[in-house]
Amino acid sequence: MRPAAQTGTVYGVGLGPGDPELMSVRADRLVRGAAHLAYFRKAGRAGRARSTVNGLLRADVREIPMDYPVTTEIPLEDPAYAARLADFYAETSTHLIELAKSGSDVVVLCEGDPFFYGSFMHLYMRLRERVPVSIVPAITGMSAAWTATGMPVTWGDDVLTVLTGTMTEDALARHMGAADALVVMKIGRNLPKVRAALQAAGKLDRAWLVECASMTDERVSPLAQAADRAVPYFSIVIVHGQGRRP
Structure with a gap:
């Protein structure tokens, strides 16, 4: 009688901001040794996470692309958006659970940090009571963004506020103020919308737009000088604190 396979571990591996x-070191080691490698992407594209690890993978790695069923096709506030994604995360989690229970470790690539506005969080909540899960934290995109501006983001007792551009303009302006x-x-x-909210909050003249921080196509500019154009999803607005200093 063959012994039952030991349950494998699902690793949520933070890759950092893109460079x-x-x-x-731990993320690099796990990525290079992965036999099963999963990553999110928009259907038909390689995806930032997968592109980040080009040239690092073993020759016999089994890749598991996880294609989002919806991105911008349905408004966020439409109940159908959440329903489609919930089904997607449930189906994807089931596949990862089956692999882990068969004895295989699975590395899931996560842009930025897995526990900071990342898709892996939704898998984690479905996996954590079913199979072993290990999280590898990482440098966040916002850290790379404020570094790209060449200025410290907080001084003294400054309180750092993190918002998402998906909020309403009124809510953004209230928190920004x-x-x-x-x-x-x-x-x-x-x-x-973000620019209008910053204008209402009186902070537009201090705001910086950072596109693709730490990546080869990084671009940094004062937000007031940036036209209303399409910018990458991986763009972040920074307003530096002006707190006390020696």
Whole structure:
């Protein structure tokens, strides 16, 4: 009688902001040794996570692309959006659970940090009571973004506020007005709304737009000088704090 296979582990591996050299030593080791490698992507594209690890994978790795069923085709507030994604995460989790229970470890690539606005969080909540899960933290995109501006983001007792561009303009302006230092994630098509909210909050003249921080196509510019154009999803707005200093 063959012994039952030991349950494998699902690793949520943070890759950092996009530059492979900013991956942690542990992330690099797990990626290079992965026999099963899963990653999110938009259907028909390689995906940022997979592109980040080009040239690092073993020859016999089994790749598991996880194609989002919807991205911008349905408004966020439409119940159908959440329903489609819930089904997607449930189906994907089931596949990863089956692999782990068969004895296989699975490395799931995560852009940025797995527990910071990442898709892996939704898998984690479905996996954690079924199979072993290990999280590898990483440098966040916002850290790379404020570094790209060449200025410290907080001073003294500054309070850092993190918002998402998907919020309503009124909610953005309200939080922005009360913030010392500010990070706005998920810019993309929300750029005009974010700019208007910053104008209402009196902080537009201090705001910076950082596109693709740490990547080869990084671009940094004062937000007031940026036209209302399409910007990558991986864009972040930074407003630096002005707190006390020696």
